[in-house]
Ligand SMILES: O=C(O)C[C@H](O)C(=O)O
């Protein structure tokens with residue numbers, strides 16, 4: 001199959017850079033339900049703009065291009081060993097060309113392979129079928145939303161919902177709880193795949209396979225179709241909103257599958273996918289390896305950004321100053337003073353310029369017992385693992401949205417105190433330990449819009465330097481010059497946390513679903 005590698009390369013690029021039509025329509029529907037001037041409304045507008053930018057620049061929608069997972073059906077007799085080699089070559093090429101972030105990390109040494117190849121990566125499932133075509137489907141599901149997958153073993157007692165039995169109503173409660181526990185950390189508003197039954201492994205596989213269904217399809221199993229409709233009518237009453245900012249839209253899709261189970265087991269597995277729901281597929285001619293057809297409607301021409309292209313920070317800031325908005329706009333240049341930081345309040349939109357430093361899991365662990373290579377007094381740390389490309393002029397940022405901050409909760413407060421850091425940028429918020437440190441030392445947490453990787457890449461005007469390349473590109477400490485970098489204060493130096501408020505409010509709202517619905 002001479003052209004199979006090129007076909008897989010084109011599939012990878014399309015999946016990473018062009019959000020499909022059905023997903024765009026779901027995002028547009030979500031936008032229409034959200035007041036544009038609210039934080040969630042502003043977030044959705046930024047997301048919409050980012051989707052357009054990624055398509056125009058053929059660059060990753062989100063910097064985390066996830067665990068490339070292929071599900072492939074082949075006619076009998078096709079050489080799957082050769083296909084696997086072509087897929088690996090295409091993955092390496094896409095990584096080299098900045099369409100995928102190098103995401104394959106040795107779980108024992110922490111070493112990043114640099115080309116997305118390594119034990120267990122990419123994930124390739126082959127199945128034979130009776131058709132004479134090859135059906136290749138790919139999903140790029142990022143780590144932050146993968147971390148919000150969850151599996152329930154029924155019967156169970158669920159927070160706010162009480163007893164969940166081994167029946168459709170118990171499954172209903174699990175799904176609502178799964179949306180609640182994700183909060184905004186998996187870049188809500190999300191799409192969920194649910195797998196009922198199986199064992200722990202096949203239950204999760206079934207859940208992830210549901211994500212290959214089309215957003216607008218109807219479940220052929222009547223009970224499950226009713227369940228999907230119920231979830232879509234009710235999950236948004238939790239008020240989690242986009243990014244967990246609070247709001248009308250927390251879920252954009254729910255697809256449920258079922259399989260047999262053991263008498264002793266009753267698993268309900270939920271695969272939580274972020275708004276950056278990147279999956280595509282192709283039908284391939286087995287004699288040439290050429291693409292004959294695309295399996296999901298292209299997103300080209302289906303706009304979710306009906307306000308046209310805006311200058312980078314204008315979208316968030318413009319909303320911040322609109323009459324109905326809940327926030328004010330504050331422009332700061334790094335290094336920032338304690339006085340400026342202590343003047344900020346939850347809801348303010350901060351527009352940053354100057355140098356900031358990326359740092360996430362590996363760096364935070366390192367800084368706990370080592371010195372920093374740069375002076376961090378008054379500095380801004382950005383929880384981000386960018387997609388980077390190098391040429392004769394040096395390093396260029398190809399995608400740079402935020403990663404989930406809660407993973408740094410064990411370290412953040414100590415790091416703020418040790419180095420005099422004034423602002424931490426990420427998404428999904430942080431916990432009480434960090435909130436206390438912000439209050440004690442005069443710091444602030446700024447929530448950037450998760451997945452808006454092109455939007456933020458545009459604000460990064462120069463890569464000044466990099467430290468700790470041995471941690472791999474996503475985990476290195478990149479020293480970046482930014483202009484007009486907009487993010488929302490969601491935790492301030494006065495003990496306020498939007499995340500704590502939304503979690504408390506949605507927990508209270510969850511209890512409204514305690515009584516049985518499906519008898
Ligand atoms: O790894 C990243 O850059 C982001 C991750 O997908 C996350 O949502 O935290």
Ligand code: SF4
Pocket residue numbers: 062063064065066141142143144145185186187274275276401402403404450451452
């Ligand atoms: S950062 Fe958000 S949008 Fe990107 S992969 Fe992670 S959860 Fe998805």
